[in-house]
Amino acid sequence: MPISREEATMLRRAEINPMEEEKIPESMYRLERKLDKYNHIMELARTCLALLTVTLQIVILLKLFSII
DSSP states (O other), rough: OOOHHHHHHHHHHHHHHHHSOOOHHHHHHHHHHHHHHTTTHHHHHHHHHHHHHHHHHHHHHHHHHHOO
């Protein structure tokens, strides 16, 4: 079933500006845009912290069982 011209226009507007579809406050929209800029850096930090945590857990276990 084909969509009407108005529906197509609304879909395009929602793709360009998601604030029209979701009524979120302007401050939240700006914060989300700023966080999107640093998304890859946050993912890298999360990965590095997870690896550091696992490494420290292994060291603690090895010391606990007097292996090192």
